[in-house]
Amino acid sequence: MIDVHLLRTDLEATKAALARKKVPAGDVEHAAALDAEGRKLASQADALRSQVKALSKQVGDAMRAGEEGRAADLRQQSKRLGEDLAAVEERARTAQSQLHEALLRIPNLPAPEALDGASEADNVVRRTVGFDPARYGPHQRVPHWDIGTELGILDLERGAKLSGSMFPLFRGAGATLCRALCQFALDRNRDAFTEIRPPSLVRSPALEASGQLPKFADDAYHVERDDLWAVPTAEVPLTSMHAGEVLREEELPVRVMAYTPCYRREAGAAGRDTRGLLRVHEFDKVEILAVCKRDQAGELHEDILARATGSIEALGLPYRVVEICTGDLGQSQARQYDVEIYAPGCDMWLEASSVSWFSDYQARRAAIRYKPLAGGPPNVCDTLNGSALAVPRVWAALVETYRQPDGSVELPAPLHPYLAGQTTIRVI
RNA sequence: GGAGGGAUGCGAGAGUGGCCGAAUCGGACGGUCUCGAAAACCGUUGUGGGUGUACGCCCACCGUGGGUUCAAAUCCCACUCCCUCCGCCA
Numbered sequence: 001m002i003d004v005h006l007l008r009t010d011l012e013a014t015k016a017a018l019a020r021k022k023v024p025a026g027d028v029e030h031a032a033a034l035d036a037e038g039r040k041l042a043s044q045a046d047a048l049r050s051q052v053k054a055l056s057k058q059v060g061d062a063m064r065a066g067e068e069g070r071a072a073d074l075r076q077q078s079k080r081l082g083e084d085l086a087a088v089e090e091r092a093r094t095a096q097s098q099l100h101e102a103l104l105r106i107p108n109l110p111a112p113e114a115l116d117g118a119s120e121a122d123n124v125v126r127r128t129v130g131f132d133p134a135r136y137g138p139h140q141r142v143p144h145w146d147i148g149t150e151l152g153i154l155d156l157e158r159g160a161k162l163s164g165s166m167f168p169l170f171r172g173a174g175a176t177l178c179r180a181l182c183q184f185a186l187d188r189n190r191d192a193f194t195e196i197r198p199p200s201l202v203r204s205p206a207l208e209a210s211g212q213l214p215k216f217a218d219d220a221y222h223v224e225r226d227d228l229w230a231v232p233t234a235e236v237p238l239t240s241m242h243a244g245e246v247l248r249e250e251e252l253p254v255r256v257m258a259y260t261p262c263y264r265r266e267a268g269a270a271g272r273d274t275r276g277l278l279r280v281h282e283f284d285k286v287e288i289l290a291v292c293k294r295d296q297a298g299e300l301h302e303d304i305l306a307r308a309t310g311s312i313e314a315l316g317l318p319y320r321v322v323e324i325c326t327g328d329l330g331q332s333q334a335r336q337y338d339v340e341i342y343a344p345g346c347d348m349w350l351e352a353s354s355v356s357w358f359s360d361y362q363a364r365r366a367a368i369r370y371k372p373l374a375g376g377p378p379n380v381c382d383t384l385n386g387s388a389l390a391v392p393r394v395w396a397a398l399v400e401t402y403r404q405p406d407g408s409v410e411l412p413a414p415l416h417p418y419l420a421g422q423t424t425i426r427v428i
Numbered sequence: 429g430g431a432g433g434g435a436u437g438c439g440a441g442a443g444u445g446g447c448c449g450a451a452u453c454g455g456a457c458g459g460u461c462u463c464g465a466a467a468a469c470c471g472u473u474g475u476g477g478g479u480g481u482a483c484g485c486c487c488a489c490c491g492u493g494g495g496u497u498c499a500a501a502u503c504c505c506a507c508u509c510c511c512u513c514c515g516c517c518a
Contacts, residue, residue: 042478056498082497
């Protein structure tokens with residue numbers, strides 16, 4: 001969440017910054033009012049409590065001195081004050097919990113240098129690499145769902161039989177390719193990122209920390225019986241694994257990566273891009289993530305972006321980098337680039353990675369801080385992350401791009417070590 | 429799933445309901461001493477909120493959340509986590 005001090009000292013600037021993200025000024029003012037109210041009540045409660053404590057101490061003294069009458073008298077006074085205190089505390093608690101609720105729903109401030117814009121339409125393509133529509137033959141203009149069926153490597157019907165639509169089932173070399181892509185992505189990043197295998201069911205606070213709760217509860221799968229959530233991305237466990245910790249400045253940046261399955265209800269996206277692997281409820285992804293100091297964030301953002309595009313480039317897929325404008329930024333993002341890959345069969349640019357800087361928004365929600373080497377109180381960290389590789393869309397683009405005139409698919413060399421010999425997938 | 433035990437400051441570890449934000453030991457840091465070091469001695473050693481120009485002061489925090497009481501680390505209830513034993517299990 002945003003720093004509550006912003007509401008006290010820079011209310012106008014905060015409203016202006018959030019207006020770039022289309023946040024109504026009223027939401028911000030509402031939170032500021034709750035904060036002022038809560039602080040006023042808390043001060044009153046502090047003063048009352050201080051008096052109660054002083055009186056209680058006197059009760060003890062009087063009793064030890066054997067002055068029963070005086071003790072009873074003081075006890076009465078203290079009891080009355082205690083009742084007032086309970087009432088004020090109750091009101092303070094209410095205001096503070098309302099403030100907390102309000103704060104959880106206020107989006108992060110966009111970075112000052114973030115691209116201005118009202119909607120998705122205002123996003124800007126920063127660069128396009130390797131794209132030449134003329135180079136594709138008719139054999140590459142076949143969508144992956146047809147190729148997958150033809151080669152017997154993607155079985156959407158059976159996936160649907162098990163779990164409903166948008167739950168893909170991969171088969172044979174198709175399944176191996178999923179695993180190969182994850183392995184490939186992990187190996188490419190192990191020079192700087194520590195591999196983690198986190199749980200993929202997490203408690204609510206983890207989703208709250210990275211911003212999925214409370215606003216976007218409908219997008220996530222919830223296991224009622226145990227009150228656990230299926231992670232929509234490894235970002236969730238990777239961010240919260242350090243929740244509540246005070247890190248040492250020397251250990252920053254903390255760089256971790258994880259392969260996890262990802263689960264998304266796609267509640268708001270019904271009917272959009274639902275063919276094949278374009279949008280699915282369960283998929284595999286390798287996520288890379290950094291926890292750092294503010295002055296390390298810019299460089300790390302570039303690094304993560306370079307790693308995301310590097311993997312795509314190594315696989316020989318054309319891609320473009322899109323800068324997301326303020327109006328299209330997610331709740332938690334201060335700045336974001338998307339990496340889109342070109343899939344010739346569907347003739348679409350598919351979002352394959354989202355590389356985000358969250359400033360201190362997630363770290364504040366998760367309470368991830370570091371102790372400055374120079375001394376002084378702990379500072380809130382920054383967090384960044386990006387998909388190193390999200391399987392289904394890359395799978396789709398690969399199969400379409402590398403389809404040969406005879407209908408077989410020849411996978412690119414960097415994947416060969418991971419394919420157990422299945423470097424060419426032939427029609428059965 | 430069943431039965432027990434536990435959770436206190438950086439670590440270990442005390443704590444009859446009032447004088448406990450917390451003994452003691454250890455660690456770390458600073459200082460005295462020393463040519464230097466060790467030893468010894470002295471001091472410092474948490475987080476959050478509020479308030480003041482400032483030394484400061486006030487409040488909260490002893491796993492989490494409730495409750496009892498004039499007063500809770502201490503009593504009661506619920507939850508979480510850890511440990512031991514039994515059962516089950518990939």
